[in-house]
Amino acid sequence: MEHIQHLLPWSAMGTERQLSVFRFGQGPRKAYIQASLHADELPGMRVAVALKARLRELEQQGRLNGVIELVPVANPIGLAQMFQGTHQGRFEFSSGKNFNRDFPQLADAVAPRIDGQLTQDADANVALIRAAMGEAIAALPAAQSETEGLRRLLLQHACDADLVLDLHCDFEGVMLLYAIPQHWAQIRPLAARLEAGAVLLADDSGGKAFDESCSLPWVQLAERFPQVPVPLACVASTLELRGMTDTDREPSIACAEQILAYLADQGLIAGDWPPVPGECCDATPFAATQYAYAPHAGVVSFLQAVGARVRVGDPLFEVLDPLTDRHSVVHATTDGLLYARERLRFAQPGLWLAKVAGTQVLRQGRLLTD
Ligand SMILES: [Zn+2]
Numbered sequence: 371m372e373h374i375q376h377l378l379p380w381s382a383m384g385t386e387r388q389l390s391v392f393r394f395g396q397g398p399r400k401a402y403i404q405a406s407l408h409a410d411e412l413p414g415m416r417v418a419v420a421l422k423a424r425l426r427e428l429e430q431q432g433r434l435n436g437v438i439e440l441v442p443v444a445n446p447i448g449l450a451q452m453f454q455g456t457h458q459g460r461f462e463f464s465s466g467k468n469f470n471r472d473f474p475q476l477a478d479a480v481a482p483r484i485d486g487q488l489t490q491d492a493d494a495n496v497a498l499i500r501a502a503m504g505e506a507i508a509a510l511p512a513a514q515s516e517t518e519g520l521r522r523l524l525l526q527h528a529c530d531a532d533l534v535l536d537l538h539c540d541f542e543g544v545m546l547l548y549a550i551p552q553h554w555a556q557i558r559p560l561a562a563r564l565e566a567g568a569v570l571l572a573d574d575s576g577g578k579a580f581d582e583s584c585s586l587p588w589v590q591l592a593e594r595f596p597q598v599p600v601p602l603a604c605v606a607s608t609l610e611l612r613g614m615t616d617t618d619r620e621p622s623i624a625c626a627e628q629i630l631a632y633l634a635d636q637g638l639i640a641g642d643w644p645p646v647p648g649e650c651c652d653a654t655p656f657a658a659t660q661y662a663y664a665p666h667a668g669v670v671s672f673l674q675a676v677g678a679r680v681r682v683g684d685p686l687f688e689v690l691d692p693l694t695d696r697h698s699v700v701h702a703t704t705d706g707l708l709y710a711r712e713r714l715r716f717a718q719p720g721l722w723l724a725k726v727a728g729t730q731v732l733r734q735g736r737l738l739t740d
Pocket residue numbers: 408411470538539
């Protein structure tokens with residue numbers, strides 16, 4: 371195991387922060403796994419603890435056939451953001467920006483570097499594009515903030531991987547994966563192993579999140595150079611590892627084992643692993659998710675459990691204003707799975723309270739909220 375440490379730029383004088391990357395194994399293929407980019411989403415960090423212990427063991431046994439880079443603390447900036455006893459790891463305090471948005475978009479920067487050099491050799495094209503991605507990141511002007519520097523370091527480590535897993539969680543939620551539709555066949559065994567409740571697919575969710583900043587440049591370069599083979603060489607997925615409090619020991623260790631088994635499916639780890647379960651949820655469009663909002667302020671009572679199957683018209687939650695006695699019930703507008711609930715029980719304008727994964731497209735434009 372190699373421990374790579376990067377210094378983040380732009381700390382206040384007298385302080386500094388580091389990003390730690392743990393690198394295991396060697397070989398032609400590479401997986402990159404990071405946890406807790408939203409720093410208060412700790413299930414991923416707990417799973418990363420289990421992954422780190424097991425990868426060390428597997429490396430000592432000589433069972434790693436590829437490179438696996440693990441970043442168990444992807445956001446040391448957000449991890450330090452405690453506000454009066456509450457952890458706030460989603461938005462950077464100084465800018466208000468979501469830590470998982472606005473990653474560098476590599477296709478435009480890479481295209482001129484590879485123009486005229488691509489051939490009919492798909493593997494050579496992949497190698498050329500990966501090298502150009504690294505050069506493009508290195509050639510960016512100096513980072514304007516600590517967070518911008520962090521985003522570049524994360525992308526720099528991930529962009530040359532065959533597989534990228536970004537471990538997040540919801541407030542309260544089921545096991546869920548996001549990916550681009552082109553990668554569903556490759557992601558399906560992972561969803562089956564994780565016993566995911568839902569898989570949400572989108573061509574481009576908007577917001578320049580980390581996973582799509584790894585996968586989409588390949589789609590865009592393939593469109594830009596149609597005369598040569600450009601494979602979609604980076605399979606990237608955001609994993610929502612249930613809810614914020616789901617850091618229990620046994621499920622976390624089980625989750626790490628399921629991820630390792632998938633890495634073995636991908637040829638990165640040798641040995642015997644449990645077979646991929648036959649059962650798997652269907653993938654559905656991210657645009658087919660209902661984000662349910664309250665019509666007014668009040669205290670919230672949920673009327674459905676996380677993981678409930680609902681039909682159009684089923685009550686999702688009620689909102690009660692004790693001053694005016696106003697009482698509203700918010701219903702499902704689609705048949706589907708209630709896959710996430712807000713943690714707060716206080717309804718506020720503009721903040722969703724429940725999310726339902728359906729099959730009929732309900733939303734368009736930018737799909738990700740902040
Ligand atoms: Zn997150």
